[in-house]
Amino acid sequence: MKHLEHKKQFLCLSMKKYKSQENLPSEPTKSELEILQVLWEHGPSTVRFVNDKLNEQKREVNYMSTQKLMLIMLDKGFVTKDASQMTHVYEAAVDESKTKGYMLDKVVDNLFNGSASSLMMQLLGNKKISPEEMEEFKELIKKIDEKP
Amino acid sequence: MKHLEHKKQFLCLSMKKYKSQENLPSEPTKSELEILQVLWEHGPSTVRFVNDKLNEQKREVNYMSTQKLMLIMLDKGFVTKDASQMTHVYEAAVDESKTKGYMLDKVVDNLFNGSASSLMMQLLGNKKISPEEMEEFKELIKKIDEKP
């Protein structure tokens, strides 16, 4: 779906009952995150498209559930919406890297007591790490190490 | 699910409303995880002790909330309880490393599309990583690399 490289007059609706973006980073719930992933990966999309992706890649989700959730996310400010056409087009309004970074920090804090290296340990001790990924790790470290 | 193999040597109450251990891996909720952390770090503890730790280290939590939650966790099989004394002593019934590993896997899957190296990238790109931790990383990689 070469969907939707058009119109950019997004309106940002009121933040009634949800914490504002700037102040409190009220993080996306599990389901909201699934939706964000689709939007991040595929760019601006319709509810139909997102719902299809979820059903393909994740789990069975009812169309109306997805639709409702995306409206809520609009309200929370996680997405914006282009309503110039009949089928509205949603776009992620939060940065992928920032959001993931933030949530990863939470994991580090909550699960590993703030220690990123503990997380690393756990990750490296994990059987699921392939030799290829191991190589990637080393490359990464090397690259970052040479930088400064 | 494997991370939930637990022993029921103490009294284990009926599993009325919670998914049975073997079938569904109902993972600990956020609050439950906080409690598990305390138990993992300090070993078998009373509700009072756990609650105090939470209030010191995490956030304000009511004693009865902690108590109730620990009962629920008992029911779910996340903890066991020694009730031989008046003040009961709870112990984590799920393995720390296994549980964290399992939950980290979830993060890798949900947030980074199954790619552990993506997670690494995100982590290393994070400003919060100290030079010391960077050193630890390198050590880790080296160590694991020499192993096989």
Add this chain to the structure above:
DNA sequence: CTCAAGATAAGAAATTTTTCTTATTTTATT
């Protein structure tokens, strides 16, 4: 012994998150 302090269990209540239902509107087709 009596009673206060502090522990327990269990259910109710409140919040948060997710899913379902309903009523309308728009578009396209016959």
Add this chain to the structure above:
DNA sequence: AATAAAATAAGAAAAATTTCTTATCTTGAG
């Protein structure tokens, strides 16, 4: 023009999680 298909918004309902309330029991100090 009539109707079917597909979209929307909004509220209700259901589920999951967290917190609060109540009633009871045990221990130990006075």
